[in-house]
Amino acid sequence: MSDLLANQGIFFDEVDKVCILEPEVAKQTNDLKEECQIYVEKMDEFQKIASRFIQMIEVLGKEVESQKIKAIGARNILQSMEKQKENNQQQLQAVITEKSVELERLKIQLNSLQKTELEQNEIINELTHY
Known part of the structure; x- marks a missing residue:
């Protein structure tokens, strides 16, 4: 009788519950359903991890950009200071040259x-001796 019902597409599982799927197909379907659920959970976990990673990268990117702007500012200040130093040096060199010329004039x-x-003094000496 069991074979007759099986031929009609009616099956019984381990607890004698009526099923329309073969027990092996039902087991494979349940196994697949469980594996899909595990896969979905892992994908959700992966999505959360990826989302946190992207957030961390964005924060790090903003920090890098901030440091880059600070470095550019510092470089500009340094270049400005170097130009100011060169200008001061040229001014001091001009003053030294001016003072050297004045010193030579004063020596002459x-x-x-x-x-x-x-x-x-010679004229005075000559006049006082006579």
């Missing part, structure tokens, strides 16, 4: 005045 003037003083 001093020599001239010393020569004039010497000549005047």
Whole structure:
């Protein structure tokens, strides 16, 4: 009788419950359903992990961008300071050159005045001896 019902597509499972699927097909279907549920759970977990990873990467990217902007600013300040240093150095060099020229002029003037003083002292000496 069991074979007659099986030929008609009616089957009994382990607890003698009436089924329209063969017991092996029903078992495979349930196994597949459980595997699909596990797969869906793993996919959900993967999605959550991927989402957290993307958030961390976005935060890290923003921090990198912030540090990059700070580095560019620091580089610009450094370049500005270098140009200012060069300008100051050129100004100081100009002052040194100016002072050197003035020193030479004053040395020449001093020599001239010393020569004039010497000549005047000689004239005074000549006039006082007579």
